[in-house]
Amino acid sequence: MNFEALKPKVTEIIIQFDISKDEKLTKICQLLQDAIPYYNWVGFYFANHETQTLHLGSYVGAETDHTVIPFGKGICGQVAVSNQNFVVPDVSAQDNYIACSLTVKSEIVVPIFVEGKNIGQIDIDSHVLDPFTSEDERFLEFVTQEVAKLF
Structure with missing residues (x-):
């Protein structure tokens, strides 16, 4: 399914x-996981x-021990500080990466802003090397803008 249809x-x-x-x-997580291979x-x-x-909220996928991440640690923690999207084509090439699973090859994290404040993020792991494009980023920015309406 393409992003516009989602x-x-x-x-x-x-x-x-x-x-x-x-x-x-949780439904958004499930929709994205089901629709995007x-x-x-x-x-x-x-x-x-x-x-x-x-602090970890709703998610779908393998269980993770990373329920609390300090700002600055790992990809998610870096986004909490930078307020910028972070696309990691190959997690093995990242020095400040918190490994969730050996099957994770790449990651994308996009912050959620409410009234200009970074309140969280959507985090997506992939078992594929370098699958994320600018289209993924734009789509996930749309998702985070929609999610921000809940806060």
């Missing part, structure tokens, strides 16, 4: 009135600015 499906989940925010986030783990981390940590 956009209304994401919006449809966001505006559902009969499910919780966490259920909406190289999205093997899809999850959200949310920032606690007082403790300078990210």
